[in-house]
Amino acid sequence: MGEVFEPNIVVFACNWCSYAGMDLAGTSRIQYPSNLKVIRVMCSGRINPVFILEAFASGADGVLVTGCHPGDCHYISGNYKTRKRVMLLEKLLEQFGIEKGRLRLEWVSASEGERFASIAREFVEQIRKLGPNRISEELRKEVALV
Amino acid sequence: MLAIIPGANCAGCDYSLLDLGEKAVEVLMAVDIAYWPTAADLKLEDLEKLPDGSVDIVLFEGAVNNDETEEMAKLARRKAKNLVAFGACACFGGIPGLANVASRDGVLQKAYVKTLSTLNPNGVLPSKLTRLGDEELTIPEFLDTVKSLNQVVNVDYYLPGCPPPLKLVADALAAALSGKLPPKGTVFGSMKSVCDECKRVREGKRIMEIKRYHQFIPDPDRCLLEQGIICMGPATRGGCDAVCPTMNVPCRGCMGPTPESQDQGARMLSALSSVVGLEVEAGLGDEEVRKIIEQIKDPLGTFYRYSLPRSILRRVWGARE
Numbered sequence: 001m002g003e004v005f006e007p008n009i010v011v012f013a014c015n016w017c018s019y020a021g022m023d024l025a026g027t028s029r030i031q032y033p034s035n036l037k038v039i040r041v042m043c044s045g046r047i048n049p050v051f052i053l054e055a056f057a058s059g060a061d062g063v064l065v066t067g068c069h070p071g072d073c074h075y076i077s078g079n080y081k082t083r084k085r086v087m088l089l090e091k092l093l094e095q096f097g098i099e100k101g102r103l104r105l106e107w108v109s110a111s112e113g114e115r116f117a118s119i120a121r122e123f124v125e126q127i128r129k130l131g132p133n134r135i136s137e138e139l140r141k142e143v144a145l146v
Numbered sequence: 147m148l149a150i151i152p153g154a155n156c157a158g159c160d161y162s163l164l165d166l167g168e169k170a171v172e173v174l175m176a177v178d179i180a181y182w183p184t185a186a187d188l189k190l191e192d193l194e195k196l197p198d199g200s201v202d203i204v205l206f207e208g209a210v211n212n213d214e215t216e217e218m219a220k221l222a223r224r225k226a227k228n229l230v231a232f233g234a235c236a237c238f239g240g241i242p243g244l245a246n247v248a249s250r251d252g253v254l255q256k257a258y259v260k261t262l263s264t265l266n267p268n269g270v271l272p273s274k275l276t277r278l279g280d281e282e283l284t285i286p287e288f289l290d291t292v293k294s295l296n297q298v299v300n301v302d303y304y305l306p307g308c309p310p311p312l313k314l315v316a317d318a319l320a321a322a323l324s325g326k327l328p329p330k331g332t333v334f335g336s337m338k339s340v341c342d343e344c345k346r347v348r349e350g351k352r353i354m355e356i357k358r359y360h361q362f363i364p365d366p367d368r369c370l371l372e373q374g375i376i377c378m379g380p381a382t383r384g385g386c387d388a389v390c391p392t393m394n395v396p397c398r399g400c401m402g403p404t405p406e407s408q409d410q411g412a413r414m415l416s417a418l419s420s421v422v423g424l425e426v427e428a429g430l431g432d433e434e435v436r437k438i439i440e441q442i443k444d445p446l447g448t449f450y451r452y453s454l455p456r457s458i459l460r461r462v463w464g465a466r467e
Contacts, residue, residue: 049412053458071428080427084419087439092415095247095446097464135463142291142460 007061007127011036011120012051014044016074017109018066024113032117033124036064044068045078049089052103056093059136062102062127064119069107079107099130147201148173149180149193150232151222153215153295154242155208159233160184162309166316173319177202180225193225201225203322205232205305209242209455210293214286223299228327230318234308234400236295237333238410239455241308243292246454246461247446250290294455304333308400308452311386335385339404340397344379344388348372354423356441370396371421376448381407381414400452409458411449418442 013019019040025032041047044067055063065086067079086105094100104123108116150160164170164185179186180201181193193201204226210216223229234240245253254271258264274287295301305318314334321327336343348369357374364370370377370391378399379391390397403410423430423438442448450457 049415050407050409050458053409053412057458077427081419083432083435084422084439085415087436088415088419088442088445091439091442092411092445092449095444095462096459097462098459099464135459138463139460 005128005132007035007124007132008059009035009037009062009064009124009127010055010060011038011064011066012044012047013038013040013108014046014067014074014078015040015042017068017072017107018044018116020110021066021108021112021116024110025117026113028113030113030117032120035124035127036120043073043075043078044082045073045075047082047085049085052089056098056102056133057136057139059133061130061133062104062123064123065103065105066108066116067105069109072109098133098135101126101130102133147180147196148177148182148203148205149201149222149225150182150184150205150207151193151218152183153206153208153218153236154211154292155233155235156241157184157207158309159205159207162233162307162312162315165312166319169316169319173323176323193221196225198224199227202227203230203319204228205230206236206295207232209235209239210289210295210298211242211245212286212288216289216293216298219295219298226302228302228322229295229299230303230305231295231301232305233310234306234402234452237304237306237456238402238453239292239294240400240452243294243453243455244447244451245292248462250288253288291461292455297455302330303327304335306333306335306383306400306402307386310334311389313387314385333383333402333405335383335401337405338384340379340382340384340386340388340391340401343384343386344369344391346370346391352423353421354438356422356438364394366394371418376418376442378410378414378449378451380417381410381449398451399449402453402456410453411445411457414449415445 013022022038044065047065052063067082070079073079090103093103106119180196181188204222206222210219231237235242258271259266259269272285274284276283305314318334346369347367349372351372353372353374355374364373364375375396377391377396379397382397382399383401383404386401399410403413407413
């Protein structure tokens with residue numbers, strides 16, 4: 001049976017731009033894959049790197065971080081901090097053996113429903129190509145041994 | 147009764163006990179030593195003969211990295227009324243825990259074959275069993291993943307540091323001797339970060355350049371991080387009186403994560419992202435920001451120097467050298 005791999009993707013969305021953008025995609029009846037599990041946070045700057053590490057450790061195949069475009073942050077500079085964190089995390093995750101491309105940062109404004117949907121489609125396909133994140137499975141085995 | 151049991155350690159923790167000076171004498175006068183291979187001539191059998199749960203305080207030093215240290219950890223738990231993870235290695239895996247960047251085979255290859263100073267033409271690696279004529283010799287076998295003590299057995303108290311700060315050791319031993327031990331699970335140390343104890347002045351400056359010590363002479367009174375040196379202070383538990391930053395050495399994180407964070411590296415990553423290059427950021431494109439971030443060469447080795455086995459991801463996964 002050639003079953004298609006359906007990735008598990010965690011999306012962090014800021015309350016002011018990106019979540020509203022996803023809402024717009026919904027109210028405009030734009031189709032996008034249902035692989036995304038959206039978590040709303042007040043600001044992309046609220047996303048502690050621990051959230052992202054925990055997501056990967058507990059079985060996420062990909063993590064998509066979204067926030068307001070540079071200059072548009074409701075809290076002035078939250079998204080700038082996120083940008084640096086994600087860049088540094090990309091480097092760290094690669095060292096940990098998590099393939100490049102499983103973590104992605106995108107700016108989505110409240111008016112960009114279509115853009116969000118296309119990012120979502122593209123990201124799901126990208127993760128589908130990368131295949132399942134086996135780390136959480138191995139990690140669970142490792143923890144079970146303890 | 148007191149027992150000091152070594153795991154994968156360097157005996158540096160023993161020195162911190164001896165550094166207590168006269169206080170060490172006081173402690174040693176007050177207790178019977180059940181086992182302490184570094185200082186007392188007692189054999190493992192002597193410890194094994196004691197009834198389970200009969201040793202009041204067991205200090206376990208070092209990480210768990212092979213089947214022997216794993217056995218020692220279990221023995222320590224059986225004999226102990228109170229088991230203390232003594233030092234950074236027992237608490238978080240410590241320096242031996244950095245072996246988690248490679249597999250067991252990768253570590254052995256590096257140590258016994260690939261290093262330039264090694265001459266091993268036949269590629270002989272340590273193996274559990276060796277036959278010499280009629281004799282069979284066994285040595286401990288490395289685990290694929292190095293663990294902290296509490297990933298093997300339940301731990302009652304934690305005394306981090308590399309080596310544990312004298313003041314904390316004295317406090318802990320005094321508490322044990324007077325029978326006034328804090329609730330189980332307590333970490334001896336501050337509830338705040340190293341920065342809280344550091345006397346250096348923070349000016350709230352942002353940094354554009356990550357620097358290393360050979361490149362300049364840092365101002366002795368200003369925060370090292372704000373001068374561009376990666377100092378683990380913000381992500382590290384205090385209790386050491388910030389000895390390293392006081393002596394012009396950046397904090398390396400041996401006291402482990404701060405009480406509110408589960409992952410020392412993630413905390414440091416956050417802190418560093420907040421101080422690097424913010425002032426001018428509105429005008430910077432992604433590539434320019436990336437250039438600043440790229441100056442941090444080895445986030446894993448720097449942020450998790452003492453705590454890789456206790457981090458969320460624990461080890462390096464996938465194809466490993």
